[in-house]
Amino acid sequence: MTDHAVVSKDEWLQARRSHLEKEKEFTRLRDELALQRRQLPWVKVEKDYQFETVDGTRTLADLFGDSSQLIVQHFMFGPDWEEGCPMCSFWGDNFNGTSAHLAHRDISFVSVSRAPLATLQAYKNRMGWDFNWVSSLGNDFNFDYHVSFTEDEMASGRVHYNYRETTFPSSEGPGVSVFCRNEVGEIFHTYSCYSRGLDTLNGAYHYIDLTPKGRDEESLPYPMAWVKRHDQY
8 A cells, every 4th residue: 555646635636526427427327227127027926935933933925014025135044054154244234223214115124044043043132133034944935036055956066046057155145135015915026136246235345445455355265254253353
């Protein structure tokens, strides 16, 4: 950083204004992309998924509560894991306090993992989180939305993730899926994204991107090698 350009205030302002135009163009493109996302076709959900929750067994429809829209955060936490994925936990730190705001836009939010409910609740308490978290251990939900992979898939070395056949280092993957419920109670899958598509859901990363060093991950074994659970730094 010591050899970075240092200029006068006027020169800095000129450079900043030039970059601002690019930021504005990015914002316009992002708005356009969001509009196109909302215009994507939907797929009707036919399966009757049952989830384990703190209020007992609940259906996918129940997870909507009073809202017509539901965001599901696919959190990597396998059935036999003792802790949640540290990277998903990094994302989880961004979810606290958001549910109340989402509810006022007709949206419910829930995190879903395959670990048993008691394990999820213990980890949630340890992390100090308040968002809704349910277990999909007894159903195919995670497999159907391509964030959990079977033993056969893992043995073959090829799984379906992020809309393609690829290799993956874990039996669980991160993602987010969105659902909508119409006036007669039919549920539709409207959107899912995975991998780098989840970057927009992590406010901490966006703050990091504002700094001179940025994410500073180029020399690491993999981009998120620095991430730990917030109580392990």
